[in-house]
Amino acid sequence: MIRYLLRRTAILLVSLSAAAVVLFVLLRLLPGDPANALLPVGATAEQIEAARRELGTDAPLLSQFFSWLGDVVTFDLGKSLVSTLPVGDEIAARLPVTVPLTLAAFTLAVLIAVPVGVLAAARADRWYGPVINAVAQLGIAVPAFWVGLLLITVFALNLQVLPAGGFPPGGWSDPGAAIEALVLPVVTVALVMSASLIRYVRSATLDVLGADYLRTARALGASSSQAMWRHGLRNAAVPVIAVLAMELATTFLGAVVVESVFALPGLGGMLVRGISQHDYPVIQGIMLVSTATVLVVGFLGDLAQRLVDPRLLHRSTS
Amino acid sequence: MSRRRSLHLAAGLLLVAVVVGGVLLSYLWLPFAPDDTSGGRLAPPGGDHLLGTDKLGRDLFTQLLIGGRIAIGTALGAVTVGGVLGVSFGLVAGFATRWLDDAAAVLLDILIAFPTLLLAMLIVAGAGASLATAVIAIGLAMAAVVARLTRVLVKQILARDYITAARVAGISWPRIVVSHVLPNIAPTVSVNLALQAGLAVLAEASLSYLGLGTPPPNASWGRMLYEAQATVLVAPVAALAPGIALVALVIGVNLTADGLRDFTDPRRSR
Numbered sequence: 001m002i003r004y005l006l007r008r009t010a011i012l013l014v015s016l017s018a019a020a021v022v023l024f025v026l027l028r029l030l031p032g033d034p035a036n037a038l039l040p041v042g043a044t045a046e047q048i049e050a051a052r053r054e055l056g057t058d059a060p061l062l063s064q065f066f067s068w069l070g071d072v073v074t075f076d077l078g079k080s081l082v083s084t085l086p087v088g089d090e091i092a093a094r095l096p097v098t099v100p101l102t103l104a105a106f107t108l109a110v111l112i113a114v115p116v117g118v119l120a121a122a123r124a125d126r127w128y129g130p131v132i133n134a135v136a137q138l139g140i141a142v143p144a145f146w147v148g149l150l151l152i153t154v155f156a157l158n159l160q161v162l163p164a165g166g167f168p169p170g171g172w173s174d175p176g177a178a179i180e181a182l183v184l185p186v187v188t189v190a191l192v193m194s195a196s197l198i199r200y201v202r203s204a205t206l207d208v209l210g211a212d213y214l215r216t217a218r219a220l221g222a223s224s225s226q227a228m229w230r231h232g233l234r235n236a237a238v239p240v241i242a243v244l245a246m247e248l249a250t251t252f253l254g255a256v257v258v259e260s261v262f263a264l265p266g267l268g269g270m271l272v273r274g275i276s277q278h279d280y281p282v283i284q285g286i287m288l289v290s291t292a293t294v295l296v297v298g299f300l301g302d303l304a305q306r307l308v309d310p311r312l313l314h315r316s317t318s
Numbered sequence: 319m320s321r322r323r324s325l326h327l328a329a330g331l332l333l334v335a336v337v338v339g340g341v342l343l344s345y346l347w348l349p350f351a352p353d354d355t356s357g358g359r360l361a362p363p364g365g366d367h368l369l370g371t372d373k374l375g376r377d378l379f380t381q382l383l384i385g386g387r388i389a390i391g392t393a394l395g396a397v398t399v400g401g402v403l404g405v406s407f408g409l410v411a412g413f414a415t416r417w418l419d420d421a422a423a424v425l426l427d428i429l430i431a432f433p434t435l436l437l438a439m440l441i442v443a444g445a446g447a448s449l450a451t452a453v454i455a456i457g458l459a460m461a462a463v464v465a466r467l468t469r470v471l472v473k474q475i476l477a478r479d480y481i482t483a484a485r486v487a488g489i490s491w492p493r494i495v496v497s498h499v500l501p502n503i504a505p506t507v508s509v510n511l512a513l514q515a516g517l518a519v520l521a522e523a524s525l526s527y528l529g530l531g532t533p534p535p536n537a538s539w540g541r542m543l544y545e546a547q548a549t550v551l552v553a554p555v556a557a558l559a560p561g562i563a564l565v566a567l568v569i570g571v572n573l574t575a576d577g578l579r580d581f582t583d584p585r586r587s588r
Contacts, residue, residue: 141568146561275443
């Protein structure tokens with residue numbers, strides 16, 4: 001386990017630095033000069049030159065990269081070109097919206113998908129097996145923002161039981177209002193996420209149901225639900241955990257879009273604003289934070305997979 | 319072929335055909351000119367205006383048909399960009415030496431760690447919001463996924479005996495690619511591309527909804543939904559129709575891909 005942990009940590013560090021390089025190169029390759037964001041239309045060549053010097057974009061690429069990397073390692077993500085406030089501070093201020101939204105939506109999606117997926121596999125011959133399949137198929141084709149719009153229409157505008165959007169200005173100092181504001185966004189993201197999760201859980205369960213060890217357990221006198229609880233779930237969990245780690249990342253992205261539907265002051269709104277204002281430090285900061293999150297979650301997912309199935313540790317590489 | 323899968327294929331093709339039919343129709347005939355506001359603001363469905371009008375008085379059914387052009391165009395454009403780039407890169411990586419191939423694999427894994435929509439947003443940030451930018455951005459994100467799949471498939475095929483036999487017979491690598499490698503990877507890659515086409519349609523709609531895709535006055539379904547959100551209580555149809563069209567097209571594409579899988583993998587048919 002220790003050897004694996006060291007290897008996997010090394011891979012994580014390599015991918016993190018590679019991701020930083022890719023992100024840096026991508027943003028520099030893009031057409032459009034960040035200096036333009038600072039200047040009015042029709043600025044003179046001297047003004048552009050001055051703005052570039054101020055931003056440091058006139059320096060050679062390699063030195064730009066290392067100075068940026070140096071800042072990032074010390075958690076300095078630069079300043080917004082538009083508001084001139086530190087990007088790191090604004091990201092930190094917005095995490096209390098995005099993180100609870102992502103985690104709650106992910107938890108709810110798992111709570112929906114695992115029992116429903118297992119049921120769809122174990123009772124494929126009953127009427128609800130195909131029905132669950134059809135609903136899941138529908139679910140993966142529905143855009144998250146449309147689900148949000150429909151939920152707002154029904155629960156906020158027609159029934160008026162929940163707010164249509166926004167977040168209490170005091171944030172979590174009024175927990176009741178904060179939770180109320182997050183209910184519909186969480187349900188929106190969770191519904192969309194659970195559709196694809198159900199399909200994974202179902203196929204993992206189907207694989208396990210046909211396995212010899214379940215038949216053996218049954219032959220030794222275990223009831224079908226005992227066999228499933230003791231042997232089936234743990235085996236079915238292995239592929240599902242790998243998918244879960246990826247899905248957590250996707251949930252985060254779903255949250256980015258859904259935040260815009262509900263006008264929540266989270267990372268999503270910040271990213272969309274940054275893009276439309278060509279605010280490169282903001283875009284770079286959010287992309288870096290989200291890519292790092294994706295990679296770290298993948299790392300934790302791999303570790304969890306090996307805890308559930310120690311056989312993987314003895315198998316070849318990665 | 320199993321009955322369930324042929325049913326999927328038929329239902330999928332039917333849904334896609336309805337949308338494509340609407341798009342073709344839109345080039346021959348439109349109920350109103352796209353900028354015709356003679357119907358008055360927020361007219362209810364029925365009468366001249368099948369789905370009513372939007373808050374500027376434009377006919378919604380006309381916009382829905384035009385939105386179909388954008389959706390189908392995105393799907394075709396992104397699949398072309400993603401398919402050509404992805405397959406080429408995957409082929410090169412599959413043939414490359416060990417060291418170069420490892421580097422390509424790591425690069426692809428990192429690119430795939432950026433979700434499609436984030437990558438597309440990043441490109442829109444630099445190039446500005448337009449349909450072409452959105453299509454290229456989505457196509458590029460798709461290319462990474464296609465390249466990873468192609469690379470794995472190419473490696474599997476290159477290990478086969480018939481490739482060695484072809485080499486021994488003195489056939490050149492380019493000819494082996496054309497006559498052995500490409501035909502063997504084509505079925506799996508096309509099913510994957512079909513699935514990606516559905517995702518591309520959803521990604522374009524999300525970008526347009528966020529105001530980062532097709533700029534106005536072009537009626538992308540995502541934009542139509544964004545505009546309908548403010549008036550959903552007065553004009554619910556405006557918030558339903560584009561969503562239903564989107565879901566129908568994506569389900570159609572997904573079901574078609576699912577049904578096609580039978581042709582690509584005979585072992586799967588039961």
